[in-house]
Amino acid sequence: MGGTPPVAGLTSGDDSPGASAQSEVNSMTLTPDFLDGNAAAGDLESLFGTDMTMASGRCRGCGEQMMLAQTHAYLGGPGMVLRCPGCDSVLLRLVRSPTQMWLDAGGLDYVKIPTPA
Numbered sequence: 162m163g164g165t166p167p168v169a170g171l172t173s174g175d176d177s178p179g180a181s182a183q184s185e186v187n188s189m190t191l192t193p194d195f196l197d198g199n200a201a202a203g204d205l206e207s208l209f210g211t212d213m214t215m216a217s218g219r220c221r222g223c224g225e226q227m228m229l230a231q232t233h234a235y236l237g238g239p240g241m242v243l244r245c246p247g248c249d250s251v252l253l254r255l256v257r258s259p260t261q262m263w264l265d266a267g268g269l270d271y272v273k274i275p276t277p278a
């Protein structure tokens with residue numbers, strides 16, 4: 162009679178691309194380590210083929226609508242992260258590898274991109 166020990170720590174699979182690009186944000190630092198969304202404009206423009214600083218979107222977290230240029234861009238990680246200036250949730254992640262580009266815009270309800278006339 163041997164009881165099997167309880168199995169602990171089983172985690173379900175996480176197949177999201179950049180796994181934990183999550184925050185190691187150290188709020189002790191005085192200078193903010195983010196730039197504004199314009200810093201991400203180059204990468205986004207190469208992806209969408211248009212000036213994305215003129216695009217706007219709505220945060221899924223707090224419902225605020227904003228221009229992408231107004232978001233907070235974190236470029237220090239393996240990719241680029243745009244966060245909501247209102248509630249600080251992740252709006253968009255863009256990770257570039259030598260062979261592909263990952264785009265996760267799951268934090269945005271929608272993105273509105275102005276089309277040239």
Ligand SMILES: [Zn+2]
Nearest residue numbers: 220223245248
């Ligand atoms: Zn928000």
